Amino acid sequence: MTGEDPLIPAFRRGAWQPSLDTAPLPGDTGLRLALVPEVVAAADRRWWQAQVAALPGGFDAGARRKLLAAALELFAGGTVTVPGPGPQSARDFRRELWRTAGLPAPLVDRWCGLLRDRVARQAPVAADDALVLVSLPGNTFCCLEAVAEQAAAAGAVWARPSRREPLSAARLVAALLQVGWPPERLGFYPSGQQALPGLIRLTQRQVVYGGAGLAEAMGDAPGLTVRGPGRGCALLPTGFGIAEAVGRLLPLVVADSGRFCSNVRTIVCPDGPERARELAQALGAALDSVRTSPADPRWPLTASRVPGEACRLAEGLLGRLRPGDRLVTRRPVVCRSDGGEFLAPALVLLAGPVGMTDPHPLVGYEVPFPFAAVVSATAGEAGAIAAGSLFVHRLSAGGAP
Structure with missing residues (x-):
């Protein structure tokens, strides 16, 4: 990565945004992650409700699939810019994942291929206007397939990355923006664990990765899908x-x-x-x-x-x-x-x-x-x-x- 500002910003209200609340990434890079407080996310939910009726039409399943395919190619092998860290080549991405998350380059290569193939196999769907949250794990970025799945099916998708490994989710959001995805339809919402119940209340559907007790802890949200351990x-x-x-x-x-x-x-x-x-x-x-x-x-x-x-x-x-x-x-x-x-x-x-x-x-x-x-x-x-x-x-x- 290059650039003077080591902060990975949030992406909200159609723009990359800093935050006074931050957390360091693992490793020795000096990178920090902007965190979105629940009160800010609640205001953003009201902003989305005001935007949704005025969004232009024509963003159909075919257009979404083409942009998703282009974004995943860029994600795996291109140069992607997240303000703060700056332009990041595919080689830079692999180097930073090794330094912050301990993921070796051969494994990143494999997971990029798996992610691209999994998204390519997703069936086309008719999208609605729902606001969807995808709360990601830190064990593998292949779970970004859920972000792609919901981006194809919803009015907007908010990706909540793991604080252990937020670089891949930020890179995917930036890649989608670079290929032309409407910015109002995307969000990158890092937060602490205590903010997750609030994000669930603010959104209409949720895909949440976590442990065996997560479903009980999150309550009876009607749109909640928990993807837990496989055993x-x-x-x-x-x-x-x-x-x-x-x-x-x-x-x-x-x-x-x-x-x-x-x-x-x-x-x-x-x-x-x-x-x-x-x-x-x-x-x-x-x-x-x-x-x-x-x-x-x-x-x-x-x-x-x-x-x-x-x-x-x-x-x-x-x-x-x-x-x-x-x-x-x-x-x-x-x-x-x-x-x-x-x-x-x-x-x-x-x-x-x-x-x-x-x-x-x-x-x-x-x-x-x-x-x-x-x-x-x-x-x-x-x-x-x-x-x-x-x-x-x-x-x-x-x-x-």
């Missing part, structure tokens, strides 16, 4: 081969640095504890072979830029071990190298039983790095684990998961 699991067939299972499980655990809700967190073995132990040892060795830095060309891993976060996450995982459980991977969960502080892929062999009335705390446990638990389970226990998962990978002998 991905893999169910192995009876008589599976160890080498084949490892080859197919490794990408399910470690791809995308373990940050997707579809990543496998629980591996269910039907052939008894000894077979589960053999599988865990082989898969653990494969996970130990994935290097942290420089980025592994097969499975690039992310670094942590928040002080103390890596140790906190590792302690949270290890603190959930029960008597008899064993960490199978040999590296320390927290690894330090020239590229920063990493959370290495981790695999735990659960001693069992996993229980259906007293579930093991590591079954379906989600952390923002590659982690899975191997468990020997009965058919009933396997069914209960699958019932609690949004992503069930059923591996068949000799076939794809």
Whole structure:
């Protein structure tokens, strides 16, 4: 990035706006993020209501799809300008994501491609005049697909970025503006967590990414869609081969640095504890072979830029071990190298039983790095684990998961 002002502004009322309320970004860049207080957002909601009736027509589904495609190409490979940080090339974008969010360039390349492909597959829809909020997570910018989805379907979309990684959302909003998206129909609303309920009240529909308890915390907003943890699991067939299972499980655990809700967190073995132990040892060795830095060309891993976060996450995982459980991977969960502080892929062999009335705390446990638990389970226990998962990978002998 270039420029004298290190503040990433908000985008509201059709223009980039600074704020007296700011927060630093992780890393050592000196960048700060403008935060929008709830009272300001409420005034902006009234401004939108006054604008919506006077917006010009002709902004149909076809026009929106063309602009979205052009913006995503610019997002991935062009120079995009956010006032304050200034013009940012694709290379600059990757460098800043590494410095602030610990995302290596090969992973950014992959996610740019995934985002472009996902948006291209979205079905055309007839838009309405609703004001929509999309509250984004910090684990992956692929969730910007929800911003694109709502931009195609609504009167206006307000993107609320994660304070951990706001650069990608700011870049997408700026790219949309550069290709000609009407500025009145866009918003970039960074805020603290305490402002989220207010933003939900101010908007007509909301897509909110967050943890398991978020829906309860947000109340009964009629337009609210919560996209929470996936608790991905893999169910192995009876008589599976160890080498084949490892080859197919490794990408399910470690791809995308373990940050997707579809990543496998629980591996269910039907052939008894000894077979589960053999599988865990082989898969653990494969996970130990994935290097942290420089980025592994097969499975690039992310670094942590928040002080103390890596140790906190590792302690949270290890603190959930029960008597008899064993960490199978040999590296320390927290690894330090020239590229920063990493959370290495981790695999735990659960001693069992996993229980259906007293579930093991590591079954379906989600952390923002590659982690899975191997468990020997009965058919009933396997069914209960699958019932609690949004992503069930059923591996068949000799076939794809």
